[in-house]
Amino acid sequence: MPPAPAAEEFDLATVAIRDLNAALHAVPHGTNRRHFRVTNPRGAHSIAVGLTEPVQVDVMGPTGYYCAGMNKNATIEIHGHAGPGVAENIMSGVVRVRGNASQYAAASGRGGLVIIEGDAATRCGISMKGVDIVVGGSVGAMSAFLAQRGTLVVLGDAGENLGDSLYEARIFVRGKVASLGGDCVAKEMRANHLAKLDRLLKAAGFDADPGSFTRYGSARKLYHFHADQADHY
Numbered sequence: 207m208p209p210a211p212a213a214e215e216f217d218l219a220t221v222a223i224r225d226l227n228a229a230l231h232a233v234p235h236g237t238n239r240r241h242f243r244v245t246n247p248r249g250a251h252s253i254a255v256g257l258t259e260p261v262q263v264d265v266m267g268p269t270g271y272y273c274a275g276m277n278k279n280a281t282i283e284i285h286g287h288a289g290p291g292v293a294e295n296i297m298s299g300v301v302r303v304r305g306n307a308s309q310y311a312a313a314s315g316r317g318g319l320v321i322i323e324g325d326a327a328t329r330c331g332i333s334m335k336g337v338d339i340v341v342g343g344s345v346g347a348m349s350a351f352l353a354q355r356g357t358l359v360v361l362g363d364a365g366e367n368l369g370d371s372l373y374e375a376r377i378f379v380r381g382k383v384a385s386l387g388g389d390c391v392a393k394e395m396r397a398n399h400l401a402k403l404d405r406l407l408k409a410a411g412f413d414a415d416p417g418s419f420t421r422y423g424s425a426r427k428l429y430h431f432h433a434d435q436a437d438h439y
Contacts, residue, residue, distance in 0.1 A: 213241040213264070223250055233259050249289065254282050260299070274301045277318065293320045296337055309346070312339050315356065321410045328365065331358045334375055340410035350377055351387065359406055361414055369422055377422040378403050380414065389428040395421045 216226045226244065233239055244265045247253055251270035254263045257280035265273065268286035278297040287305035296315040303311075306324035313329070315337025322330075325343035332348070334356045344362030351367070353375035363381035370387020376399070377390075386392075395417075403416040 213243040214239065215243045215245060217245045218250055219246040223252060227255060230254060230257055233261055235259060277301055296320060312337050319409060338406055340406055340412065342412060344381065350375060357406060359403065361412060371428060372424040374424065378419040380419045389425045390422055391425045393421045393423045
């Protein structure tokens with residue numbers, strides 16, 4: 207079997223973001239062109255957005271807004287810190303940040319796996335709809351706000367109002383939680399939860415005991431109408 211071709215390189219010091227994304231979108235289905243390397247990102251916005259092929263993209267440095275947004279099938283690694291909205295609306299594939307992530311990481315994500323090796327700022331996983339997020343450090347306030355489906359795993363601490371207005375998403379935190387949001391409560395950790403958490407930790411490359419985490423979920427009070435409390439609506 208012939209060796210895989212070397213990574214194709216795009217230097218953003220000389221290549222425009224629009225041209226980079228157009229080239230990545232034009233990768234034909236079934237080709238052996240599978241590895242791309244982006245150098246000199248220098249905090250640029252919208253790098254490697256909307257990818258649909260199972261390619262590997264290594265971004266060698268910090269990124270600005272919405273890197274890897276709307277990802278589908280691709281594996282994108284950011285070798286540095288990521289700006290706001292990294293992996294926003296991810297559908298599938300894997301996005302890894304080998305640093306910290308700014309606010310609303312993986313917002314509205316519908317699938318796939320997002321790994322943040324450092325800390326994530328406020329609103330991590332806001333309105334998540336099926337994505338799995340694993341954070342090696344801590345997350346800021348209002349993380350998993352309005353989270354509907356999916357899983358947020360935090361190996362560090364969580365800020366104020368964790369899981370506010372939570373629906374059916376699951377949250378696992380190993381460290382301290384500053385405060386829980388409305389309708390978010392600590393829940394029993396059952397065998398199926400431990401197994402799910404163990405799979406996610408291994409997939410993300412973290413060596414941690416699932417039994418050291420606390421599970422949080424919805425108390426399921428906010429989305430039921432209570433006739434005897436009608437005056438409060």
